[in-house]
Amino acid sequence: MTKMTVSTLQKMKQKKEKICVLTCYDASMARLLDQEGVDVILVGDSVGNVKMGHENTIPVTVDDMLHYTRAVKRGNTHALLVADMPFLSYETDPKEAVRNAGRLIKDGGAEAVKVEGGLEVAPSIKAMVQTNIPVMGHLGLTPQAVNKLGGYKVQGKTPAEADRIVTQAKILEGAGVFAIVLEAVPPSVAQAVTEKVSVPTIGIGAGPHCDGQVLVLDDMLGLSERTPPKFVKRYASLRDLATAAVRGYKEDVQRGRFPSKEHTYDV
Numbered sequence: 131m132t133k134m135t136v137s138t139l140q141k142m143k144q145k146k147e148k149i150c151v152l153t154c155y156d157a158s159m160a161r162l163l164d165q166e167g168v169d170v171i172l173v174g175d176s177v178g179n180v181k182m183g184h185e186n187t188i189p190v191t192v193d194d195m196l197h198y199t200r201a202v203k204r205g206n207t208h209a210l211l212v213a214d215m216p217f218l219s220y221e222t223d224p225k226e227a228v229r230n231a232g233r234l235i236k237d238g239g240a241e242a243v244k245v246e247g248g249l250e251v252a253p254s255i256k257a258m259v260q261t262n263i264p265v266m267g268h269l270g271l272t273p274q275a276v277n278k279l280g281g282y283k284v285q286g287k288t289p290a291e292a293d294r295i296v297t298q299a300k301i302l303e304g305a306g307v308f309a310i311v312l313e314a315v316p317p318s319v320a321q322a323v324t325e326k327v328s329v330p331t332i333g334i335g336a337g338p339h340c341d342g343q344v345l346v347l348d349d350m351l352g353l354s355e356r357t358p359p360k361f362v363k364r365y366a367s368l369r370d371l372a373t374a375a376v377r378g379y380k381e382d383v384q385r386g387r388f389p390s391k392e393h394t395y396d397v
């Protein structure tokens with residue numbers, strides 16, 4: 131298996147090969163994803179709600195992202211490792227963005243970072259790219275803006291909104307991003323962006339026209355407690371399996387069926 135880099139992704143877009151991306155938060159799952167040839171592993175700040183028990187991604191800190199990125203790094207060899215920059219770690223000051231991204235790269239082992247937003251974050255993106263830190267953009271439904279957006283709503287439904295997303299994508303391309311995540315936008319909007327920018331687009335709830343797709347790992351494995359959004363395809367029901375396993379273990383312990391001879395050391 132060859133090592134995935136930002137330039138491999140660019141070539142995949144040119145050759146119209148679809149890019150496969152999944153989020154990941156620990157070393158053992160990273161090893162599994164890497165063995166299966168997933169192209170990009172994203173340590174998403176979705177770790178806030180998926181693993182840390184927060185209601186949304188807002189409380190996630192750079193230290194939290196460092197912790198999870200280091201764990202994922204230990205399990206990954208081939209996939210391009212991207213770490214999310216959490217809320218308020220990049221938006222207000224390009225120098226601070228470089229410092230925080232630098233920690234995720236230097237101390238966390240990430241190979242690139244992802245930020246949410248368009249024109250307003252372009253100065254930070256430029257500063258990071260000039261410092262040789264590859265940056266992935268994120269447009270459409272940007273979960274760090276949940277309070278401003280008034281919930282997790284589909285974006286780009288009116289022609290004006292759709293045009294705005296295409297314009298923002300061109301701005302991100304100009305600022306130097308190597309790829310753009312498009313979340314919860316109609317397929318026609320994702321198609322327009324995919325055709326108009328030279329960098330790969332990665333869709334989540336954005337239809338089939340993007341250059342690649344990303345899903346939150348726990349959602350697609352059926353591990354999440356939350357009801358997943360409409361765009362999630364469940365490939366397994368691991369929460370049901372885990373529930374049955376814990377129930378079986380508890381019953382065995384309570385009835386003295388575990389441990390049996392096969393699980394016990396002889397003298």
Ligand code: KIV
Pocket residue numbers: 153173174175176177214311334344345346
């Ligand atoms: O945090 C995350 O998991 C993400 C993906 C949904 C793209 O940003």
